[in-house]
Amino acid sequence: MTEEALTPQTSGQDNPVLWVVRPMATAARQFLKSLVRPSTIIYPFERLEDPKFREEVAVAAGKPIGVGAVWDNYRGVHALNIATCISCNLCSFSCPDLCIEMVTVPGGNPKHPKKCPQIDYGKCSYCGFCSDACPEGCLSMTTRYELSVTKRSEMVYSPEKLFEVFERKLPMNPIRLERPANEDAILLDAPLCIGCNACARDCPTQCITMVDIPKPETPPGAKAPRRIWKEPVVNDSDCVRCGTCISVCPKECLFWGTRA
Amino acid sequence: MSASLYSVAHSLVAIVLTAIGSVLPSPLRQGITNAGLITALGVIVFAAILLIASMLNTIVLIWFERKLLGRFMDRRGAMHVGFAGLLQNFADGLKLMRKNTFRPDEADGLGFYLGPTAYMVTSLILFGILPVSTGWNSGVLPLSLLLALVVFSFAPLFIFISAWSSNNKYSLMGGMRSAAQMIAYEVPLLLSVVAVVVVSGSFDLNTIVAQQQNYWYWGPLFLALLVFVAAMLAEMERIPFDLPEAEAELVEGWNTEYGGMLFAFFMLSDYVRALVGSFLVVLLFLGGWTMPSWVPSAATSFPLAGIVWFMVKVYVVFAVFVWIRASLPRVRTDQLLRVGWNRMIPLALLSVVLAAGVVMVKCLPIFGCLPNLGI
Ligand code: SF4
Numbered sequence: 315m316t317e318e319a320l321t322p323q324t325s326g327q328d329n330p331v332l333w334v335v336r337p338m339a340t341a342a343r344q345f346l347k348s349l350v351r352p353s354t355i356i357y358p359f360e361r362l363e364d365p366k367f368r369e370e371v372a373v374a375a376g377k378p379i380g381v382g383a384v385w386d387n388y389r390g391v392h393a394l395n396i397a398t399c400i401s402c403n404l405c406s407f408s409c410p411d412l413c414i415e416m417v418t419v420p421g422g423n424p425k426h427p428k429k430c431p432q433i434d435y436g437k438c439s440y441c442g443f444c445s446d447a448c449p450e451g452c453l454s455m456t457t458r459y460e461l462s463v464t465k466r467s468e469m470v471y472s473p474e475k476l477f478e479v480f481e482r483k484l485p486m487n488p489i490r491l492e493r494p495a496n497e498d499a500i501l502l503d504a505p506l507c508i509g510c511n512a513c514a515r516d517c518p519t520q521c522i523t524m525v526d527i528p529k530p531e532t533p534p535g536a537k538a539p540r541r542i543w544k545e546p547v548v549n550d551s552d553c554v555r556c557g558t559c560i561s562v563c564p565k566e567c568l569f570w571g572t573r574a
Numbered sequence: 575m576s577a578s579l580y581s582v583a584h585s586l587v588a589i590v591l592t593a594i595g596s597v598l599p600s601p602l603r604q605g606i607t608n609a610g611l612i613t614a615l616g617v618i619v620f621a622a623i624l625l626i627a628s629m630l631n632t633i634v635l636i637w638f639e640r641k642l643l644g645r646f647m648d649r650r651g652a653m654h655v656g657f658a659g660l661l662q663n664f665a666d667g668l669k670l671m672r673k674n675t676f677r678p679d680e681a682d683g684l685g686f687y688l689g690p691t692a693y694m695v696t697s698l699i700l701f702g703i704l705p706v707s708t709g710w711n712s713g714v715l716p717l718s719l720l721l722a723l724v725v726f727s728f729a730p731l732f733i734f735i736s737a738w739s740s741n742n743k744y745s746l747m748g749g750m751r752s753a754a755q756m757i758a759y760e761v762p763l764l765l766s767v768v769a770v771v772v773v774s775g776s777f778d779l780n781t782i783v784a785q786q787q788n789y790w791y792w793g794p795l796f797l798a799l800l801v802f803v804a805a806m807l808a809e810m811e812r813i814p815f816d817l818p819e820a821e822a823e824l825v826e827g828w829n830t831e832y833g834g835m836l837f838a839f840f841m842l843s844d845y846v847r848a849l850v851g852s853f854l855v856v857l858l859f860l861g862g863w864t865m866p867s868w869v870p871s872a873a874t875s876f877p878l879a880g881i882v883w884f885m886v887k888v889y890v891v892f893a894v895f896v897w898i899r900a901s902l903p904r905v906r907t908d909q910l911l912r913v914g915w916n917r918m919i920p921l922a923l924l925s926v927v928l929a930a931g932v933v934m935v936k937c938l939p940i941f942g943c944l945p946n947l948g949i
């Protein structure tokens with residue numbers, strides 16, 4: 315209905331004939347319009363994202379066809395590309411509803427099992443934080459919105475199930491945040507480090523290398539610190555800022571910061 | 575249609591009974607092909623055909639209203655059960671049939687069950703009174719119009735009985751409104767019918783239709799048609815005059831306490847009455863089953879043409895009722911009474927005077943002359 319039809323008409327308010335004739339004329343106009351095609355779509359059989367509605371939706375949104383349509387940034391069920399997931403945990407960290415659990419999938423080694431997100435759609439609020447956080451762009455939201463199930467347990471989508479969604483090649487909206495390489499870097503409080511290699515071992519992108527450092531001269535009688543004379547060096551361009559190293563460090567000597 | 579519905583039913587029974595009788599020994603055959611038995615069964619079959627046909631029509635009418643209202647509201651209406659949702663109402667009916675009918679503890683048993691039953695029965699009787707074509711009618715009833723209007727106006731009584739005995743304040747208010755509403759519409763309704771009766775000179779619906787052979791009454795008696803349609807809307811308790819139901823303020827009005835099949839009775843009878851209201855408009859003002867002489871005879875002479883044209887007109891009239899329902903808001907009781915007494919009664923009286931004028935001059939400029947049927 316046009317704007318004009320919705321604005322109240324003030325003329326002829328005291329003419330009772332118009333009280334009847336005007337609404338009937340409006341109804342008749344509406345009837346003739348929807349006789350051709352009512353606004354309702356026959357949902358399970360047609361969907362708004364069907365190609366035949368693309369034009370209509372674009373016109374309704376006031377945008378060029380194919381741009382800014384509902385599904386261009388739609389937040390539906392996630393698609394997960396298991397192959398490129400690096401098990402960084404970022405998705406699970408960023409989820410405000412705590413609905414992501416990292417579960418083991420085949421493909422890792424016994425020391426480093428490969429873990430991928432399993433999402434409980436009973437809790438998910440479709441905020442999209444996880445797909446924003448995913449450094450590899452392998453977890454992203456699709457246009458799929460039909461999730462009705464008969465059991466609550468079916469609301470939990472295992473990584474395999476999310477991969478099935480991925481394989482359907484639905485439209486996705488991976489958002490990649492670009493940031494300067496030195497921002498949010500992993501910094502080291504060097505005197506505390508004991509060179510244990512835990513960070514380098516657990517880094518999902520293997521961007522930490524342990525480099526040798528010189529063993530300092532100890533004055534006679536003083537006790538030399540018991541440690542391995544190595545120190546982690548982080549390759550900032552490969553680091554995905556997952557914070558795994560910070561959480562595994564036994565000495566709590568790694569922290570976030572901007573590298574000079 | 576040359577053979578009347580009753581003679582069809584009668585010969586159907588005769589054929590079936592003769593066929594059964596031919597395989598039976600002779601004393602039994604004598605008993606079963608007895609003329610009295612055939613007549614009695616013929617009447618029952620006739621009534622059954624009437625009942626089934628009118629129920630089917632009512633259900634199609636509900637579908638028709640749902641589809642039309644849908645388009646008026648930019649939706650599609652029932653879609654998925656049967657072709658274009660045609661079977662949706664049967665599904666709804668089945669659901670209502672399976673439901674438990676529940677009577678409130680404090681309700682009066684007799685009135686609670688009598689109300690809907692009598693409402694349904696009096697509504698269905700009307701199909702036996704109103705003729706649909708020269709064949710599909712119940713013979714000559716000299717006062718059929720009067721009888722139809724009397725039976726039609728029973729409804730508020732039964733509404734009031736069921737509202738009173740439900741022992742619920744909303745039901746009671748709905749019943750009271752129904753009674754108050756009756757005061758507003760009954761007088762103008764009958765006065766506008768008087769205009770038709772004055773012009774046609776008969777209370778027999780068959781004669782009234784036959785009298786419209788030169789022109790239909792809606793033209794000369796347009797005023798009466800307007801009053802009749804408005805009063806009919808109130809009589810059928812359809813929007814904008816559905817005060818007794820007023821689901822926005824009275825839950826469900828007088829049938830608040832009814833569920834299951836009893837609710838279905840009310841629902842169905844409402845539409846039976848809507849159908850009968852459309853029948854009456856067509857019979858009194860739109861020439862019944864006749865068509866104007868300029869319509870090619872091929873379109874009016876095929877078998878059952880009378881019934882087909884009658885039903886086409888009925889559905890067009892009902893579509894107008896739906897159109898009104900889709901457009902207008904519900905009025906208040908005082909507004910209805912004011913419209914009824916201050917506007918509709920003077921207009922109806924005026925239309926009676928006009929009708930008398932039509933009878934006086936006999937021939938009108940555009941429409942032509944009244945036929946002289948020697949009544
Ligand atoms: S979209 Fe769902 S799973 Fe992802 S972060 Fe938000 S709530 Fe968690």
Ligand code: SF4
Pocket residue numbers: 398399400401402403404405406429430431447448449450451452453
């Ligand atoms: S954020 Fe992306 S790469 Fe990291 S574990 Fe989650 S899905 Fe895998």
Ligand code: SF4
Pocket residue numbers: 502506507508509510511512513514545546559562563564565566567568
């Ligand atoms: S985990 Fe901590 S203590 Fe161990 S090597 Fe890395 S920074 Fe040093």
